[in-house]
Amino acid sequence: MSRLIVVSNRVPDPRRPAAGGLATALTAALQARGGIWMGWSGECCDDDTEPQLRQRQAGAVTYAVTDLSARDHAEYYQGFANSVLWPLCHYRLGLTDYARKDAAGYWRVNRLFAGHLLPLLRKDDVLWVHDYHLLPLAAELRLHGVTNPIGFFMHIPWPAPDVFLSVPGSDALLSAMTGYDLLGFQTENDTANFAQCLARSRIARPMPGDPGRLATRQRSFRAGTFPISIDTAGFARTAEQAVRNPAMRRLQETLRGQRLILGVDRLDYSKGIPQRIEGYRRFLLDRPAFQGQVTYLQITPKSRAGVEQYEALQREIAEQAGHLAGELGRLDWAPMRYVNRSFGQSVLAGTCRMARAALVTPLRDGMNLVAKEYVAAQDPADPGVLILSRFAGAAQELDEGALLVNPYDVEAIAGALGQAMDMAPEERRERHGAMLRVLQDHTVFDWCDSFLSALSAPGAAQAAAGTAEPRRRIDIRLAAPSGPQTPGNGPRPSLPETA
Known part of the structure; x- marks a missing residue:
């Protein structure tokens, strides 16, 4: 081999x-x-x-x-x-x-x-x-x-x-x-x-x-x-074991019977976090009976420190979370918990298993493995609901079980949260089962x-006759070439430049 x-x-x-x-x-x-x-x-x-x-x-x-x-x-x-x-x-x-x-x-x-x-x-x-x-x-x-x-x-x-x-x-x-x-x-x-x-x-x-x-x-x-995909069986085992660790027990105690809504994203403008928070706010305003009955935990480790775009996004989300707490919070209830630190896989898996709903609503994403991890982490007897952006790659595979939303539409996010909170156990199990079968059949x-x-595979590498003879180096200082440019012809260059 x-x-x-x-x-x-x-x-x-x-x-x-x-x-x-x-x-x-x-x-x-x-x-x-x-x-x-x-x-x-x-x-x-x-x-x-x-x-x-x-x-x-x-x-x-x-x-x-x-x-x-x-x-x-x-x-x-x-x-x-x-x-x-x-x-x-x-x-x-x-x-x-x-x-x-x-x-x-x-x-x-x-x-x-x-x-x-x-x-x-x-x-x-x-x-x-x-x-x-x-x-x-x-x-x-x-x-x-x-x-x-x-x-x-x-x-x-x-x-x-x-x-x-x-x-x-x-x-x-x-x-x-x-x-x-x-x-x-x-x-x-x-x-x-x-x-x-x-x-x-x-x-x-x-x-x-x-x-x-x-x-x-x-x-x-x-x-x-x-x-x-993910290591489906491995993540499921980690989640099942994690709910018994002290950190998860402490989290469960602080919820005091409230349903947990979860978001886990690296701090990035592609993740749609501001729109998501506004969608959650609309849900609480449209369905006031859920005020005091749910808590939204957004875990967002910082990334690319020192880059102005990310620093501005951090300030925007922190201000938005603060405004939500000021507008709807009570002495005995905080509508949202916003955490800017990373956690180990065990804690994240256990938190996924505890959450009644997950908000995975990127504005655009190649795949988004958090969506798949959330599904794998669930208790099949009492699973949560995945609310997923239609612009995440995972939506192509999990469309039969997830609630697909337009991440730019805060009313759609609010409506999906209401649907998730109202969903009967039978429908939750049916939706979860459809998604879990996909993940079990296609692991990482x-x-x-x-x-x-x-x-x-035989014939996979189709190097042309000229490929072994290197072509001239593309000079990126010039305008992009107007015609086809492929490796395979031209004089052999010097060793790679490193400075």
Whole structure:
């Protein structure tokens, strides 16, 4: 069996238990096949220090990490990845902050990753690259003659062509992505949007009679839908055990018989938290009998500290929560609890199990695994109700059991909360059962196996005759290329630039 090489922006610490289903599944796949997990260490070094690769062995897996210079972190990570690609892919064009130096830094760090990876590769390795931070990585590797199968998975949404093509240099990014052999997306809509972006840019076209395969002038590759999932049985066990721990007993005591409504989100403008709080407020005003009978717990760890957009969002949500408490709170009842800290998986699983309803209402989300974790955590005999945004990828799989809402429509959120609170136990069990069957039939381990099987299938890697000969490097300082640009022709470049 070929070694597996996983490349992602961040790498888990092998000295700590894997946190979350994705890390658990990838670690299991790496241990089974042997391989390397490479990415950023999370640490920064001085700009005049050349980042070095550090390796740590854990069983059959080598964890290889590199620091980033302060300049690289600012331009690649905070700049292009999170100030351009993140808002762009979440349909927030007005929040994109494009700068040519940040785009240059993004490509530079992808070259850095490629340069670190090249000496580690063997001829029969299979590579799996993850997420929007590393869109051009395959192209950088192809420039150096790498012909191994390389797959890519996009964890966040892929936007419609009119959105993605608005960013300067979008054609260069799309052209670079044709260096992958298999590109995976969360939903059919994401996959279709990607194919339409390629067609609109005249970079690649679908191959007639071969669904999912696209072709440039030099090579063919595939794009497909691989919805990510969770460790369903593992999370269910954790939730069942967690309700007996002291923290959960204390939480239960503070509720004093009130029904718990839960929201769990990283602090981000894509999560729709202000609209959600307003929807909860409308519910309490429309259904005053529930005042004093329910409590809304919103767990929102801070993220991307120091970024003004996130600091402003934090202030907005805190003020909104305070206004709600001032308007409707009583001496013996607080309508909302707003917590800005992270909790371990056990506490989150136990809290999910206790909640009568979960509000998972992002304005746009690739999948949203909180929705799936909430379903897995429930007591099948007395389950809660999932209120889910129709713009979350999870809605494509959980539509038979969840109450789907438009996250921009606060009245719809209020109405769904009323429906959830009124729902009879029989209907709750029926809805929960339909969703749980989906999660039991498709776990994160199935997702991992299905992607790697597709990547390793005969004929999956369709490198054209010219692919081994690297093409000229795309110069992102120039305007995006007007015609098809794919790895596979041109002179061999120098070693990757790291500064």
